[in-house]
Amino acid sequence: MNKEQYLGVKVSPLNYEEIIDDIKSRMQAGEQSTIIAVNPEKVMTASQNAELLDLINNSTYQIPDGVGILLASKLKGGNIRSRVTGVDMMERLIRFASEEGRKVFLYGAKEEVVTEAKRKLEETYPSLMISGYENGYVKDHDALVEKINASEAELLFVAMGSPRQELWIREHMPKLNVKVFQGVGGSFDVFSGRVKRAPAFFQKLGLEWLYRLIKDPKRLKRQMNLPRFLLKVLFSKGS
């Protein structure tokens, strides 16, 4: 897989199906895989933070979440043409797990959020096996590692916000028998139904950011990072 690079941050060019296929063969080979969502804000932070840069670049798949990465790829003649969002990637993996009878563990968010997300996912995918869950506020991480291993989960979704969730994954993955790790931010809030995604119309046009801006104009300051990011990419050397 030929990864693209923006301000030193790697981005995987694979789409959902290609990632699932690749993960299947890595699972067969007994390899662990990590998925991290990349957006312009994270790239900007990582370009000035060696630890975050290392964390992102050493993940197996850096998925192009955020329309800004697509624009950057276009500007630099790259091949990334569609977004791979964290929440959609998680849902594809959930579908894959339910079809292949692979067990799943959910870790993160508030107790009532993670239990509701679990319930709703099991309702949507009746053959899905969520063999365990934990809220994102437990203190005893050794006990948690044991609990996850005892659940025999092969896929673990960690929803504690970035980069906390990715740091947790990196620290604990050597002790875990899990094969696929994804940091999913606020996705349990979405699956539980507490947070609504933008209507399909906005999503299709890549305008989720506009929908969020209309709903919460305070986001403008954060969103000003996008033009700044694109300018930096445009004037950076290489791709």
Ligand code: UDP
């Ligand atoms: N969260 C958690 N443990 C913590 C802090 C946060 O489980 O110690 C959860 C929080 O309840 C929420 C999720 O992390 O469900 C995502 O948080 P946030 O919106 O800050 O992350 P983002 O999606 O912006 O990366």
